[in-house]
Amino acid sequence: MSDDTIKIMIIDDHPIVRKGLHLVIKAQGDMEVIGEAGSVREGITIVQEKKPDLIILDLTLPDCSGIEFIKKIKQLSPQVKILVLTIHEEEDYIQKVLLEGANGYLLKKAADDELILAIRAIMRGEMVVDSSMTKKLWQRYLQPAEKTQKSKAKDMLSKRQKEILILVARGFTDKQIAEKIHVSVKTVESHKARIKEKLDIVHRSEFVEYALEHNLLDLHG
Amino acid sequence: MSDDTIKIMIIDDHPIVRKGLHLVIKAQGDMEVIGEAGSVREGITIVQEKKPDLIILDLTLPDCSGIEFIKKIKQLSPQVKILVLTIHEEEDYIQKVLLEGANGYLLKKAADDELILAIRAIMRGEMVVDSSMTKKLWQRYLQPAEKTQKSKAKDMLSKRQKEILILVARGFTDKQIAEKIHVSVKTVESHKARIKEKLDIVHRSEFVEYALEHNLLDLHG
DNA sequence: ATCCCATGTCGGGAATTACCTGGCAGGAAA
DNA sequence: TTTCCTGCCAGGTAATTCCCGACATGGGAT
Numbered sequence: 410m411s412d413d414t415i416k417i418m419i420i421d422d423h424p425i426v427r428k429g430l431h432l433v434i435k436a437q438g439d440m441e442v443i444g445e446a447g448s449v450r451e452g453i454t455i456v457q458e459k460k461p462d463l464i465i466l467d468l469t470l471p472d473c474s475g476i477e478f479i480k481k482i483k484q485l486s487p488q489v490k491i492l493v494l495t496i497h498e499e500e501d502y503i504q505k506v507l508l509e510g511a512n513g514y515l516l517k518k519a520a521d522d523e524l525i526l527a528i529r530a531i532m533r534g535e536m537v538v539d540s541s542m543t544k545k546l547w548q549r550y551l552q553p554a555e556k557t558q559k560s561k562a563k564d565m566l567s568k569r570q571k572e573i574l575i576l577v578a579r580g581f582t583d584k585q586i587a588e589k590i591h592v593s594v595k596t597v598e599s600h601k602a603r604i605k606e607k608l609d610i611v612h613r614s615e616f617v618e619y620a621l622e623h624n625l626l627d628l629h630g
Numbered sequence: 631m632s633d634d635t636i637k638i639m640i641i642d643d644h645p646i647v648r649k650g651l652h653l654v655i656k657a658q659g660d661m662e663v664i665g666e667a668g669s670v671r672e673g674i675t676i677v678q679e680k681k682p683d684l685i686i687l688d689l690t691l692p693d694c695s696g697i698e699f700i701k702k703i704k705q706l707s708p709q710v711k712i713l714v715l716t717i718h719e720e721e722d723y724i725q726k727v728l729l730e731g732a733n734g735y736l737l738k739k740a741a742d743d744e745l746i747l748a749i750r751a752i753m754r755g756e757m758v759v760d761s762s763m764t765k766k767l768w769q770r771y772l773q774p775a776e777k778t779q780k781s782k783a784k785d786m787l788s789k790r791q792k793e794i795l796i797l798v799a800r801g802f803t804d805k806q807i808a809e810k811i812h813v814s815v816k817t818v819e820s821h822k823a824r825i826k827e828k829l830d831i832v833h834r835s836e837f838v839e840y841a842l843e844h845n846l847l848d849l850h851g
Numbered sequence: 852a853t854c855c856c857a858t859g860t861c862g863g864g865a866a867t868t869a870c871c872t873g874g875c876a877g878g879a880a881a
Numbered sequence: 882t883t884t885c886c887t888g889c890c891a892g893g894t895a896a897t898t899c900c901c902g903a904c905a906t907g908g909g910a911t
Contacts, residue, residue: 422739424740425654425740432654518644569888580801580838581834581835592889595890599889600887602871613803626842804898805897813859815861817860853911854910857908858908860905861903861904865901872893876887876889877886877888878885
């Protein structure tokens with residue numbers, strides 16, 4: 410801790426990517442990879458043991474979402490810097506990630522020297538966001554309440570509503586949904602009605618569109 | 631060409647992954663990376679100039695599908711080996727890729743020494759498939775006609791049927807679809823009925839499921 | 852040449868589903 | 882405490898989908 414070597418830890422479920430990052434970092438004189446992990450479980454253990462200065466984190470981990478991980482890490486050791494490195498260009502992710510306390514958000518399509526620059530910037534206390542994402546960020550924040558509210562609507566939907574939104578988008582009828590969640594068809598209908606009101610939508614296809622845009626579908630039960 | 635160094639080219643749109651691969655390969659004594667590209671256009675040019683022995687190819691490229699690329703390369707220089715390295719675990723991909731003449735299919739979650747082993751195996755003339763995919767392959771080929779036909783059904787669906795399948799999955803009503811493609815509601819209905827028969831499905835949700843499994847949705851018009 | 856069959860195009864009428872209006876209870880927020 | 886939001890539910894009506902058909906066309910097999 411006394412020397413100024415930056416202790417870095419890599420969490421990514423693709424060994425090849427880990428290796429690449431490892432080698433890129435090792436090529437720098439003042440950085441050192443002190444741990445690698447392919448899952449959240451491993452990750453947390455190693456973080457506690459090795460106490461890295463900075464964690465390079467891929468969001469799509471097998472056991473749980475990277476966002477949960479950020480939350481946990483920031484609880485355990487708030488001083489550790491987190492650089493998210495991902496393929497996701499969706500706006501939702503970056504907002505959540507930054508709100509959870511990540512210090513940087515870089516896309517995997519970034520060049521490797523961008524990564525090094527980002528690490529140094531973060532260690533100086535700056536926040537780094539991939540340039541191709543900043544445009545989207547600006548759009549989001551410069552937009553007046555109107556659309557912004559809709560964008561935030563996912564968070565405004567209750568758990569139940571989000572649940573039903575997804576089931577509708579997956580093509581289930583109200584009846585099927587009612588059976589799935591053990592309520593009457595009428596209840597499902599009124600939930601749907603309120604979702605429609607909130608999101609200002611009319612057609613079923615807009616449920617799908619919304620779910621698609623917010624990555625609520627993606628192959629699973 | 632006279633010495634036995636394996637000349638490798640990397641095509642992947644993530645520079646960090648490229649770097650990683652590059653460094654992993656360079657660490658071997660008998661391999662050399664003679665070119666990198668982040669897109670198909672670049673890729674083809676470099677292949678023609680540098681004449682690599684083996685191409686490591688990511689399927690998700692910005693300008694066009696990796697499958698098209700394989701086709702082109704195999705036309706231009708049939709002797710070049712192609713190792714597909716991807717995150718896609720879907721069965722569809724691997725089948726197409728191998729049919730197009732790829733010599734290997736590895737997932738990015740593979741370890742880096744697996745990659746090296748794969749390269750050597752391919753250069754010996756073997757075919758390499760990621761172990762986590764082989765199970766799926768077996769399932770596919772061991773299954774009697776019944777389900778296999780369903781798997782192949784996507785190709786068996788007519789253009790019109792596929793078009794309608796997607797629209798249904800996107801949540802449009804028959805009426806809306808009819809307007810979109812300028813036919814009567816009744817026509818849409820009979821198309822749907824025939825799709826259902828072919829795919830042996832009953833509910834709308836199965837349209838969505840099918841479309842999701844076959845990557846027919848993914849954010850676009 | 853002829854038959855077969857998948858495809859693309861339609862209807863009528865029945866069955867199912869979704870929508871609108873309205874109500875009620877409980878909890879959180881103001 | 883009052884208001885707002887949520888989750889729950891019904892009746893009646895409108896819309897959608899399903900199940901029976903139909904017919905013309907064009908490619909493949911016999």
